[in-house]
Amino acid sequence: MALRELKVCLLGDTGVGKSSIVWRFVEDSFDPNINPTIGASFMTKTVQYQNELHKFLIWDTAGQERFYVLFCILFQSESFQTLKNWVKELRQHGPPNIVVAIAGNKCDLSDAREVPEKDAKDYADSIHAIFVETSAKNAININEVFIEISKRIPVVDTAGATSGKAFKLGRQASESRRTCC
Numbered sequence: 314m315a316l317r318e319l320k321v322c323l324l325g326d327t328g329v330g331k332s333s334i335v336w337r338f339v340e341d342s343f344d345p346n347i348n349p350t351i352g353a354s355f356m357t358k359t360v361q362y363q364n365e366l367h368k369f370l371i372w373d374t375a376g377q378e379r380f381y382v383l384f385c386i387l388f389q390s391e392s393f394q395t396l397k398n399w400v401k402e403l404r405q406h407g408p409p410n411i412v413v414a415i416a417g418n419k420c421d422l423s424d425a426r427e428v429p430e431k432d433a434k435d436y437a438d439s440i441h442a443i444f445v446e447t448s449a450k451n452a453i454n455i456n457e458v459f460i461e462i463s464k465r466i467p468v469v470d471t472a473g474a475t476s477g478k479a480f481k482l483g484r485q486a487s488e489s490r491r492t493c494c
């Protein structure tokens with residue numbers, strides 16, 4: 314089975330739940346006392362998608378710092394604005410075939426919602442981004458975000474060439490690990 318590496322970088326304000334999303338996806342667990350990320354951490358998870366293995370290489374950045382681009386989270390009005398700023402930078406400086414996924418995290422806290430779902434969805438549609446409301450706490454739509462990313466990855470033809478040319482093919486065992494850099 315072909316293995317494809319998908320590089321994912323989580324961006325967003327501090328406290329929106331980036332690390333919690335990664336923990337839920339990779340370890341299927343949630344820590345209410347999780348510490349803020351310092352610098353960045355790296356984890357991987359390999360999942361089967363159709364007749365391929367997709368190995369997600371996930372960089373989880375610290376929201377307190379400016380870092381690198383790919384994946385954005387929103388919840389409060391302020392973090393929604395931060396998201397828009399990231400997307401602007403991404404469009405100007407990122408690679409052309411990048412997939413942007415917006416996770417409206419903490420959807421379990423519906424009483425504290427500041428960004429109407431429709432506003433977030435309309436914005437995501439306007440930039441052709443994936444949009445999913447998630448809860449790392451209650452394990453809502455976490456796997457689905459990554460499945461949606463898999464769906465957007467260009468299909469490999471039988472000769473092994475991708476239209477996006479951004480993914481290495483090879484054979485590797487399924488794994489999940491966490492390191493800190």
Ligand SMILES: Nc1nc2c(ncn2[C@@H]2O[C@H](COP(=O)(O)OP(=O)(O)OP(=O)(O)O)[C@@H](O)[C@H]2O)c(=O)[nH]1
Binds near residue numbers: 328351451
């Ligand atoms: N209710 C609720 N709380 C969440 C959810 N996801 C994360 N949290 C909580 O939000 C707080 C911040 O979560 P983190 O995952 O550390 O947030 P972060 O975006 O990684 O923050 P930085 O590393 O500082 O950038 C923690 O107290 C989490 O337990 C969620 O889906 N629902």
Ligand SMILES: [Mg+2]
Binds near residue numbers: 331332348350373
């Ligand atoms: Mg973090």
